Amino acid sequence: MSAPTTEPTTTTVSTSLIRRTFRRRQARIGAVLTLVVVAVALLGPVLGPLLTGFATDDFAGRPFQPDGVLGTDDLGRDVLTRFLAGGGPVLLYAVAATAIGIVGGAIAGMLAGYSGGRLDSIIMRGGDVLLSFPQLVLALLAVAVLGSSGWLLVLVIGVTHIPRVARVARQATLSVASQDYVLAARMYGVPRRRILATEVLPNITGPLMVELGLRLTYSIGYVASLSFLGLGVQPPAADWGLQINENRIALIVAPWGVILPVLAIAVLTVGTNMITDALAKESADTTGENS
């Protein structure tokens, strides 16, 4: 069987993987948790001022006073307004970093696994160097040299995902590369790029989707952590990680400025991780059936 027939069948494999994943209760709970936080992050900037009557930079009173709905922050701005506006940066940067990691990692891993030989060694040894730093520490090195900016962090976190994703993609590619349909396409002289895109990629979507979920969960954590450290999103922007850092000195008298963003990040990462875990279980079952 050659290219025309394999493509439609493998597409249904990946869509049915998603369908079967969401048949699990765990994945549905995870989806609800994720969607709630995403909805807050997307609608919050618009709804915030309408609900509270304050803009994110408005002063609602003196610092850490119970003014407004849920009190004021370290500079006297309204906590709830800034919470509702603060989910955007985390989501945007985390999604962008994940995209870089998945696209780069899939390409590097497929190339390494399919080509083998010297290219394989070069890609994987290069990855070993990136893998010898904790991701956060490499991000800190980049910030120290180049100064902190949101998109620099996206780049560093994304690039450090690449070797991690590449390992998984390479392993999956190795098991696909010796299949008859790949050998057939190779025999017909189909160029490597097309074989990877039309024969290999559709057959490794399972592990790649698991990686996508995992990397997204980690990206959210890293982006939020760096802003919490004061080295990511910079003031006066409204951002959950930053908000936690700004308000934690007054945790006893004005807890909401810390508790709201902490809970939002927690619910979001727990949600994405529950979906990922269900996806991983389904994906493992599928490969188990096939082999």
Added chain:
Amino acid sequence: MSAVQMSTLTSPMARMIGRRLLLSVLVLFVVSILVFGATLLLPGDPARAILGQQATPERVAALTEQLGLDRPVWERYFSWLGGILTGDLGFSAATQGPVSELLGGRIAASGLLLVLTALISTPIALALGAWAAVRRGTRTDSVLSGSSLVLAALPEFVIGVLLVVLLATSVLQILPSVTIARPGEPVWTRPEQLVLPVLTLALVVIPYVVRMTRATLSEALDAGFVEMARLKGLPERTVLMRHAVPHTIGPVAQVFALQLAWLAGGVVVVEFLFRYPGIGEALIDAVANRDVQVVQAITLIIAAFYVLVNLAADVAGILADPRIRTSSGVDA
């Protein structure tokens, strides 16, 4: 087992370990080039950065010569690397003193955090993982697996802040929320300030070890050789301790080492959160002050530690894998 037999068994393993060792040394070498090279991207003159804007041109020129900044890049790299290997970590622009002086006590403080966390979390995590594996499919298992799934999702600082809310501020106020030791005073003089950082790191690490132990032990318990032991009529406890558990030691030792590696990154955020005077806090300060020599030294120390524990994990995996241990023709 005779000596001849032993040597034929160990030689492919020794080869694998030797290769892995060599690879680590190479990786560390490239890592050091990367860390050194990063500073070349810095705008401005390092000598002026150390002396400040008011320094006279003569003093800047003198320091440039003293630091060797007028020499070629590769020469500077090797003298920097030579310095690092002999304990000379450079000069901190922020404290105006040697980096090694700044880091000495902090390395011990961070090490204490890691060791305490590993000592506390390992037995707990192994026990919970084994419990879940033995009771797999039951309510106990789903509670344990579910809670480790939730904990594993949370970033370190989220766990830390939640613990501060629960134990140090809003709910209960039984523990200090930050480090209370005065600067220069060893952290262990007031043990209560260690509780929250260690607890946070333990909660970060435990879910991974629980999940890994459960997975490998479940696999072992379902395996043919365990079934065989059961059919021979051995009591369940003997089956578990004699046949199933040894099978999991390799993967678990591996996870343990990987967790130390994970902690090397996590410790940075946790130290910042609790103002704990370790190298993680020093790293954040140095990054904020753009004190490059300190950042270089700490990232290199963390990377070296990371590479070493990963190496240990791999070696543990190789030593414990019966397929590699018993077959002589493996060449992976």
